[in-house]
Structure formats: structure tokens, C-alpha cells
Amino acid sequence: MATTIVHAADVHLETAFTEVRGGSRRRAALADAFERVVDLALERRADALTIGGDLYEAERAGPQTARFIFAQLARFGGPVFVAPGNHDPYSSRALYAREDRPANVHVFAEPVWSASPLGEGVTIYGFGHAPAEPGRPFANARFDRPGARIALVHGSDEDRCPPGKRATAPFTLAEIVASGATCALAGHYHGGSVTADGAGSPRLAYPGSPEPIKFGERGAHGALVVTVEDGRVALEPVALARTRLVDVDVALDDAASEHAVLGALEEALAPYGRDDFLRVRLHGTVAPGTRLDRELIGDRFAAALGGIELIDDTASADYAAIAHEPNVRGRAVADLMALAADGDPDARAALRYTIAAFAGGNVAP
Amino acid sequence: MKLRSLRVDGFGRLADREFAFGPGLNVVVGRNEAGKSTLAAALVASLYGLRRGEKDRWRPWAAGAAYASALTYETADGAVWEVHRAFDHDTKGVRVYDAAGADAAARIGNGKSLSPGEAHLRISLDVFLQTACVRQRAIALDGGCAGDVSTALAQALDGGPKEDAALGALARLDDAVRKHVGTERAHKNAPLKKLRELEQQQRRAADGARAALETLASLRERIAAECTKRDRDLASAAVLERRKRALCAAQIRTRLAQLKEHRADLAAVQTARAAFADVADFDAARVGALDDAYHAWHAAESVAGAAAQGVADDALTAEERRELAERRGDAGTLDDDAFNALRAAAAQADAARARAAAASYAAAVARHDRSGSRSLTGLLLGAALAAWVSDAGVAIAHAWLWTAVASVIAIAVTAGALARARVRAARLHEAERKQRDADAALGEEHVTAAAVARVLEPMRIANMDELVQRRARYVALLARAAAANKAEARAEGARESADAEAARFDALANELVPEAAGDRTALRAAAHQRAARRAERDGLDARLAMLELRRGDILHGDDDRALQAEYDALLAAGVEPAPGDDPQTLRAVERERAGLDARAREAERVVADLQGELRKGEESVPDVAALDEALAAARAEIARLEAFARAVQLARDKIDTRKDEAHRAFARRLEEYSADVLDTISAGRYGEIRLDPTTLAIRVRIPETNGFEDVDKLSAGTRDQIALVVRFATARMFAEGLETPPLLLDDPFAFWDTDRITRCLPVLVHGALGAQCILFTASDDLAEAAAEAGATRIDLRSPVPA
Numbered sequence A: 001m002a003t004t005i006v007h008a009a010d011v012h013l014e015t016a017f018t019e020v021r022g023g024s025r026r027r028a029a030l031a032d033a034f035e036r037v038v039d040l041a042l043e044r045r046a047d048a049l050t051i052g053g054d055l056y057e058a059e060r061a062g063p064q065t066a067r068f069i070f071a072q073l074a075r076f077g078g079p080v081f082v083a084p085g086n087h088d089p090y091s092s093r094a095l096y097a098r099e100d101r102p103a104n105v106h107v108f109a110e111p112v113w114s115a116s117p118l119g120e121g122v123t124i125y126g127f128g129h130a131p132a133e134p135g136r137p138f139a140n141a142r143f144d145r146p147g148a149r150i151a152l153v154h155g156s157d158e159d160r161c162p163p164g165k166r167a168t169a170p171f172t173l174a175e176i177v178a179s180g181a182t183c184a185l186a187g188h189y190h191g192g193s194v195t196a197d198g199a200g201s202p203r204l205a206y207p208g209s210p211e212p213i214k215f216g217e218r219g220a221h222g223a224l225v226v227t228v229e230d231g232r233v234a235l236e237p238v239a240l241a242r243t244r245l246v247d248v249d250v251a252l253d254d255a256a257s258e259h260a261v262l263g264a265l266e267e268a269l270a271p272y273g274r275d276d277f278l279r280v281r282l283h284g285t286v287a288p289g290t291r292l293d294r295e296l297i298g299d300r301f302a303a304a305l306g307g308i309e310l311i312d313d314t315a316s317a318d319y320a321a322i323a324h325e326p327n328v329r330g331r332a333v334a335d336l337m338a339l340a341a342d343g344d345p346d347a348r349a350a351l352r353y354t355i356a357a358f359a360g361g362n363v364a365p
Numbered sequence B: 001m002k003l004r005s006l007r008v009d010g011f012g013r014l015a016d017r018e019f020a021f022g023p024g025l026n027v028v029v030g031r032n033e034a035g036k037s038t039l040a041a042a043l044v045a046s047l048y049g050l051r052r053g054e055k056d057r058w059r060p061w062a063a064g065a066a067y068a069s070a071l072t073y074e075t076a077d078g079a080v081w082e083v084h085r086a087f088d089h090d091t092k093g094v095r096v097y098d099a100a101g102a103d104a105a106a107r108i109g110n111g112k113s114l115s116p117g118e119a120h121l122r123i124s125l126d127v128f129l130q131t132a133c134v135r136q137r138a139i140a141l142d143g144g145c146a147g148d149v150s151t152a153l154a155q156a157l158d159g160g161p162k163e164d165a166a167l168g169a170l171a172r173l174d175d176a177v178r179k180h181v182g183t184e185r186a187h188k189n190a191p192l193k194k195l196r197e198l199e200q201q202q203r204r205a206a207d208g209a210r211a212a213l214e215t216l217a218s219l220r221e222r223i224a225a226e227c228t229k230r231d232r233d234l235a236s237a238a239v240l241e242r243r244k245r246a247l248c249a250a251q252i253r254t255r256l257a258q259l260k261e262h263r264a265d266l267a268a269v270q271t272a273r274a275a276f277a278d279v280a281d282f283d284a285a286r287v288g289a290l291d292d293a294y295h296a297w298h299a300a301e302s303v304a305g306a307a308a309q310g311v312a313d314d315a316l317t318a319e320e321r322r323e324l325a326e327r328r329g330d331a332g333t334l335d336d337d338a339f340n341a342l343r344a345a346a347a348q349a350d351a352a353r354a355r356a357a358a359a360s361y362a363a364a365v366a367r368h369d370r371s372g373s374r375s376l377t378g379l380l381l382g383a384a385l386a387a388w389v390s391d392a393g394v395a396i397a398h399a400w401l402w403t404a405v406a407s408v409i410a411i412a413v414t415a416g417a418l419a420r421a422r423v424r425a426a427r428l429h430e431a432e433r434k435q436r437d438a439d440a441a442l443g444e445e446h447v448t449a450a451a452v453a454r455v456l457e458p459m460r461i462a463n464m465d466e467l468v469q470r471r472a473r474y475v476a477l478l479a480r481a482a483a484a485n486k487a488e489a490r491a492e493g494a495r496e497s498a499d500a501e502a503a504r505f506d507a508l509a510n511e512l513v514p515e516a517a518g519d520r521t522a523l524r525a526a527a528h529q530r531a532a533r534r535a536e537r538d539g540l541d542a543r544l545a546m547l548e549l550r551r552g553d554i555l556h557g558d559d560d561r562a563l564q565a566e567y568d569a570l571l572a573a574g575v576e577p578a579p580g581d582d583p584q585t586l587r588a589v590e591r592e593r594a595g596l597d598a599r600a601r602e603a604e605r606v607v608a609d610l611q612g613e614l615r616k617g618e619e620s621v622p623d624v625a626a627l628d629e630a631l632a633a634a635r636a637e638i639a640r641l642e643a644f645a646r647a648v649q650l651a652r653d654k655i656d657t658r659k660d661e662a663h664r665a666f667a668r669r670l671e672e673y674s675a676d677v678l679d680t681i682s683a684g685r686y687g688e689i690r691l692d693p694t695t696l697a698i699r700v701r702i703p704e705t706n707g708f709e710d711v712d713k714l715s716a717g718t719r720d721q722i723a724l725v726v727r728f729a730t731a732r733m734f735a736e737g738l739e740t741p742p743l744l745l746d747d748p749f750a751f752w753d754t755d756r757i758t759r760c761l762p763v764l765v766h767g768a769l770g771a772q773c774i775l776f777t778a779s780d781d782l783a784e785a786a787a788e789a790g791a792t793r794i795d796l797r798s799p800v801p802a
Helices: A023-043 A063-076 A173-179 A258-269 A294-302 A319-323 A328-341 A347-359 B036-048 B087-093 B116-121 B125-131 B143-158 B166-180 B191-274 B285-314 B318-329 B336-396 B400-459 B464-512 B520-555 B560-572 B583-619 B624-681 B716-737 B754-767 B780-788
Strands: A003-008 A048-051 A080-082 A105-107 A114-117 A122-126 A148-154 A183-187 A193-196 A202-206 A222-229 A232-239 A244-251 A276-285 A307-315 B002-011 B014-020 B025-029 B068-074 B080-086 B094-097 B689-691 B698-702 B707-710 B743-746 B773-777 B792-795
Touching: A003 A023, A003 A148, A023 A048, A023 A063, A023 A222, A023 B624, A080 A122, A148 A222, A148 A232, A173 A202, A183 A222, A202 A232, A244 A258, A258 A276, A258 A294, A294 A307, A307 A347, A319 A328, A319 A347, A328 A347, A328 B166, A328 B624, A347 B166, A347 B624, B002 B036, B014 B036, B014 B792, B025 B780, B036 B068, B036 B080, B036 B116, B036 B125, B036 B743, B036 B773, B068 B087, B080 B087, B080 B116, B087 B094, B116 B125, B125 B716, B166 B624, B191 B520, B191 B560, B191 B583, B191 B624, B285 B464, B285 B520, B318 B464, B336 B400, B336 B464, B400 B464, B464 B520, B624 B689, B624 B716, B624 B754, B689 B716, B698 B716, B716 B743, B716 B754, B754 B780, B773 B780, B780 B792
Parallel strands: A003 A048, A048 A080, A080 A105, A122 A148, A148 A183, A183 A202, A244 A276, A276 A307, B025 B773, B025 B792, B743 B773
Antiparallel strands: A003 A222, A114 A122, A193 A202, A222 A232, B002 B014, B002 B068, B068 B080, B080 B094, B689 B698, B698 B707
């Protein structure tokens, strides 16, 4: 008989969205997404719901968050296994330690593996984060119970960890295989992914955050429906995200007026709606003196979008041509272009302001 | 700027004239007073307007001619402008139209006045006159305007027109920073400062919100800890309660057993006490009084007996009573005074007799002594006589020495004999006196003795001694009789007392032991026996009281049936009585239990307080995420403004650096630009000049000395050559950064020779680097040569070309 598990992670309830406006709406969207996770578990008649950490952000979560989480988990009714992550580590102050936690919720409170049998032939091994750095979860892990051994953990797949980014509770696929785990249901990466071994069996799965949290997250956003039958694991990613975080480039070449700028933006942003949070990069060379009023653009498009953030990379003149002028402006522009070429982060803006200042135009951030 | 045409309605001597100008060199030729300078002035006035005091100077000579002009020119950006001036209306009489005929005054005016020259050339009238206008024979730059010219040149090198040049750019950047960033010291319009203040507020708010959540978490933690502590205490208290109940049961069991024992003791004592009912009313306290009465009676009886014995002992015998009666008849007749006087008289008689005896004896002795003395005295007298005789013998013998000795002895013996004779006479006298005394005493003794005898004789008492004896006996008998009387009286009183005490005892005994019989000792013994029984009964009563106390101790205010019921209930509840019932253990358990209860209650109270605090805190939980977002937004805005400020500062630094370089370099540029032209004009003689950027003073390298000399030291023609070259260079520099002004050369070559003019013409045509040049001259040759070199000729004597 198959055992069904719905696995989710990285809901990040109560996170603060600082990249683009609309944080309140996005937090509400996170709560909605978590509700959909529970809906999915109910709909699939899941035998268990597993949470791979970072369900909420401890530094901002309060009693209201706890009530919401507990209400949802209680609504599921079946066994819920939670492996706290680095954002919701288990401690005596954690929401998980509240006395009103539903009885069907089992929290792996220690940064050591502990086993909880789930039905016949399936064992959930959980590893929870405490406030201290937990180290490598699978370093000395040995799972030897009969049947399918599902490891629930929050940490970084080192094979996937971007260079330069600090890994949290790192592990590798080889470590997972060596531990004897049939499959690791993990959390941490907000883009969902499934890693299979050479035989094609899934050994490591990230469901991704149910809703996108930050720009640039690659992979699916939703939950995983895990089916365990005869010791074999099958995964079905289910997309749950309603919001999108989109980087949009808008070329404003030859735009000579604010009207033209707004027109280009309208055309570029037309495909997006209220659930889309956009980071719009304006680029190209606009005519000198062409206004790019952030507030106006925000007012114009905020109602139609979830949120919009502008990055102004436009140029207001042919800097290379001006750099050849045998005068102060030309030399100053040449100097600034050299700095920009050297990677000075302020040089491009300084170029814009130089041209505007010499042109008598508006110099504004 | 390229002037295209000028239409003069009326300006000085010019009226209703129109001139068209070519883009390069234009030669305006006319004889003196033909209007060359007027035309130049009209051009300047069309661009800049008339200066103060010039209005009347250039008023049209022709009657009825309008004091107006219309200048058409093209700026470097290709725009064509038309300036209409009605000079009578001063600044209000100027209109500027663009190529489309639209009024462009709003675009080029500065709000107060409309000066197309200043607007499009971007240099002031003074600078224009100093750089672009060469008046007759005044080619050299005016040192008095050097500052303005230097600034204009520097601005030209800055890369833009006056307001767009580096200084303006810097000012705009500074304005932008002030406006969008502000300064730390600014109170108004300090966006970054306000943002930082806002950021601090939001950071405090976010920190406060986080702290509030921490507080709630701490409260939950404390509540859990208090609950754990409370539950632990309650569990311990439950254990202690079970132990306490076991100890209680044991203690009740013990008390019940004690009660049972108490009841048995009570019954026994009460039974024993019943046997003493006969002495229930006996007043044992009065037995002591009975004893006292008994002892008082006994003592009184003893006293009465002793008194009776005394009476018997002291009573006079019959003999004594007879003797007393006798003595009362003799010695008793004398009272004490008489007796004493009699004894004194007897004593006096005895004394007189004694004296008489003594005197008689003394007289006898004296007489005896007198007879003895008489013999001695005779002896001595004989001796003396012998001595004297011897002396006389010796003297006769003339043994003088012996005579002397004999004389002395004779004298001494004689003296002794005489002294002895005197003593004998004295003794004789004494003996006679004592004899007289003895006689007198003897007489007195007789008298006294006769008186005593007269008293004693009636009593038939022989002498005084007998009287004395009888008197003593009489006194003694009298005393004994008195003592006997007293003893009798005492014995009578003692008897009365003994009788009284006996009566008191009897009365008391009758009250205490009325049924008893016997003497007083037996009565007393009976009373004592009853008192002993009463004491025994009292002892039983005391024991009963003690038993009552004991019961109270056992019950401690409880009811024995309630105690039994409690014990039964404990047993029924499954409590197994403890083996021992040590009250101290129970008290210790109760104390410990009470302590745990108190701690549990305290923990409960603390939990209740904390839960209340938690509920209150949870009612107003802040949205930390929203606060963090607001904080992040503020920080992003701060970062944006800081990036803006950094970028502006970077731009400013670069512009400032390059501006300073330009300001330092414009003179060198001017020198460079001048060098080629000068070389051409001077036929290679002068190729290098030095220009002071401050005073615009020019020095030129002299080939002969290879040194630089002040241009004033050169010939006037050479000086003008060099000055013209500098003007060309200036125009060229303006062309780089500002609008190139048209050069108006009003007959500058008055001192030039033909060769120089010839060499200068190509420069005029081409050397101004695209600047339009209008050369005013009266020389037909020059005009001809210029025309041949490609200049546009404008002949003031000719009609204006169409």
C-alpha cells in the first residue's frame, strides 16, 4: 500500500520583502500558499505532511503566526513532521515550543537524526536546526530501519550551492546515499529541484518555496507529492505559486520625452498583473533632459501590478562622443567613463549627472 | 553665430538699409563717415541693446525714420533667430522670433531682460566688445576688462555656455545635492538627514517590535518554567499529602487508643473517688486551725501548771511568817530613812572610836619617840662639847691643821645636836596634839553611841550589827512575800488562758468532728484522720482534672466521634496508617507541604500574572516584517541618496579637476592658437607669445634675443598684428565652448603696411576658425583684396545686395 506525503518548505511566513514594494500583499500570499499546501495534502489524502524548515522567520513571527500555522496544521489533522530550518530553529522560544501546538505536529527539535515511523514500511528521519550552526547533517548519519527511509532536513546541497554563498547545514548527494536514506526531502533552496541517482531514483528533493521570495530564484515554487510504495519513492512537483517576481528590461533608446518613456513602459509591462512584482531596468540612451520620474512611474503602474521597482541604467548622451570634446565636459566625461570601465559603481550615475549638469538639466537621484 | 542680415530702419546716419552677410569674411567698405562704425554699432545694439547713454547718440538722423533694426542670425546648432529692436522702447522694444516665426522671448529671456546676444553668445556685452569687436585703432585687448574676458575664456574652455559651463555645472550639482540630499547642518530641506532620522526612528520601531516579540517569547518561556515548577511542586505536594494522610491516620489511631485508655482511667478514678463521699464536705483547711488551737491550749495548760508550781514554791513558811511578824515589830518599825540615819550614827561612833584609838596610839608613840630622842640629843651635845674641847686643845697646840679639823667636826656635831633637839621638840608638840584629838574623838564617840543606844534599847537589840541583820532579814521576808503574791496572780491568769484555749479548741473540734469522742488529743487525731481522707479525695479530683486535661490534649478541640469518623474515612479512602505517628515528622511534612503549597500558589499567581501580561502583549503585537520593510525602504532610499551624493561628488570632483586644469590652461591654449596665425602674419618673425591669464598682457619672443618682450615695446603695427591674432584665437576658443561670436573689425589696420595686410587677409578669411568676420574698412584696396580672397563685400556706397 502506497504512502503519500506532501512535502513543503521555505514558506518564510513573516519574511520582510525589501526588494520591491508590496510586502504586506506578498506576506498574505505566503499565508495563502501555505494554506494551499494544506489543501493539497487534504486533497491527496496524504498520510503525512512534512515541512523542510523555514516555515516562518523567527525574528518576526509572533503569536498570530503561531495561531495561523497551528490552525492550518490542525486542519490537516494527519501527522505533520517539521524539521526546523535556520530561519525557524527550535528553541524554548520558538513557536514550535508553544503549548498550543497541535498534537498531530511532531517537531524534530534537535540537530541530530531521530526516527518516527510512518505507517508500515516508511520511517521519517528528521534533523532539526537549533540556533547554533548544526554542521553537516549527513556526516555520520546511518539509517537502517527496514522499508523506505525518508530524511527530512533543511540544508544546502553543496552541488547546487552558488559559489561564494555560505552553505547552511551542507550535504552532498553522495552523503545522502551513504547514509542509507531512500530519499531526502529538503528545504532551503527556494527554487524546487529533484536530484536522482544514476538509476533514476529521486534521492534529494527541494520543493521550492510555495511563493517566490526573492528575485532570481530559479526552479519551481510549490510542493512535492511524495509517493512511497514498496520502498520506492516517486515525486510529483505541484506548482502552487500565484505571485511572480520578474526582472524586466525596458529599452528607452531614442526616448525624448517622459511621454515616450511611459509609453515604452506601458508596452513592456502590459503582460503583467496584480500578482506580479517587477524589477524594471531602464536602459538605453534617452534624449538629454528626458525626465524619468520614479514617483510618477510608480503611481502610473502600481495599481496594475503587485509592485514595481525601477533601476535606471539609461544614458542621456553619447558619452563616447562627448569624451572627445576638447573641453572640461569632454575630459570629465572621459574620466568618468574610464572609472566606469574600471567598475566604479558610481561612475555611470556620475556620467548622467555630469551631462545633465552641463546641459542645465535636472540633476536628481 | 553667423549674422545673416541686418535691416536698419533708422540708426544714426543709417536709415532704411539692409545688409546681408556671408558666413566667413565680410568686408564693409566705405569712405570715412559712410556709416561703417554706425553699422558695427547697429549690429552690436541689435544683439545686446544700447548701453546706458547711447540712446541719443544713435538716434536716426533721418527725420521720420524709425529707431529700429531687425537682425537675422544663425546659431551653431543651426537655429535661425530674428531680433527686432525698437530702440526707443529700450528693453521692452525687443522681440525675438525663431525660424518658424514663433516668439522665442520666453526661451531666451532670463526673466528680466531680453538680450539675444547674451542669450546666444553666452558672453556679456563687455566681453563681446573686448573680444569680438575691434574698434578703430584699438586692436589690443583692454587690460581693464581682462577679468571678464578671462572668465569668458575659461567658461569657453569649460565646455559649455556660461550657465552650462563647469562652474554652472558645479553649481547645479551642488544645488542638486542640497536639494535632494541636503547637509548635516541644514535644518530645512535636508532630505538625507531627515531620512536618517526616519531610519533611526524606524530602526527603533523595528527593534522595539522585535523586543516586544522577544518579550512575549520570554514570557512564554517564563510561563512554561513557572508551570513546570508549579507542577513539580504540586506533584511533591501530592506525595507529601499521601504521607501526611498516612501520618494523620497513624496519629488519629494513636489518639483513639489514648482516648480509650483515658476513658478507663477516668472510670477507675471516679469509682475510687466515690468512696470518699463522707469527707466531701469536710473542710480540711480548718484542721490547721484546730492544730493551732490544740497547741495553744496545750501551751496555756503548761503555763498554768508552771504558775501553780511557782505559787507553791514561793509561798512563806509558817516560821517565816512568824519571823516576818517579829521583824515587822523591831527592824520593821524603822523606815528606811530612820534605819539609814541610825546606821550612819553607828558608823560615826565607830569612826570616832577608831580615831580616838589612833590618836591615843600616836600620842603614845610620840611620847616614846620623845624619850628616845632626848638620849641622842644629850649624846650629841656631849660630843660637841668634846669636839670643842679637842679643838681648843689643838688650837692651843698650834696644830692648826688639826685645829681646823677639830673645829669642823665640832661645828658639825654641834649642828647635829641642835637639829636633833628641834626634832624632839616637834615630836613632843605632835604628841600633845594627837592626844587632844584622841580625847575629842573619844568624846564624840560617847555622844553618838549614846544616841544609838537610845534607839536600840526599846527594840531590845544589842547593837547595830544585830539591827542590821534583823533589818536584812525583814527585807528579805518582805520580798518573798511579795513574790509569792505575784506568782499567785500569774497562776490565776494562766489558768484562765488555758481554759479559754480549751474552749476554743473544743468549739472547733465540735465543728470539724462532732461525732468524735475523747479528749482533746483524740479529737485532734480524729480531725487529722478526716483531713487525710479529704486530701486523698482531693488527689482523686486532681487526677480527674488531669485526665480531663489529657483528654483535651488528645482531642485538641476535636470531637472524639468526629475523630473516629475521620479515621474511618481515611481508612475507607485507602490510606494506610504510617507505622509511626511521630508528631514532629507530621509537622515537618505539613510544613514542607505548606511550603510547597505556598510555592505552588505563588507559581500559580506568577503564571496568572505572566499570562495576563502575555495576553495584553499579544493584543498589540507589532508587524515586524512591515517595520523591517519600512526600515529597509528607508535604508534603500538613504543608500540611493548616498549613491547619488557619491556620484554627484564624483562628477563634481572630475569636473572641478578638469575645470581647474582648463582655467590654468586657457592662456596656454590661447598661446597655441595664436602661434600659427602669428607666424603667418609676421612672416615667421614672431611665432611664440605669452599671455598673462590674469591681465591678458602679451609678451612675444624676440628672435634677436630669443627672449620674451612686452608687446608694448614693439611697433604699433606689430602690436596690432599680435593683438588681432589673440582676438582670432579668442574667437576660436569661444567656438570650442561657447557660441562663436562674429568678429567685427572696425578698420583695424590703420597702422599696417600693405605686406602685413596681405599676409593678414588669409587669416581673416580662414584663420578665425570658422568665425564670421566683418571687416570695416575705408580701403578699396583692402576690400578688393579681401573680395578676391573670398570675402563678401558690402559697399556702403552701393545699394544693399538682394
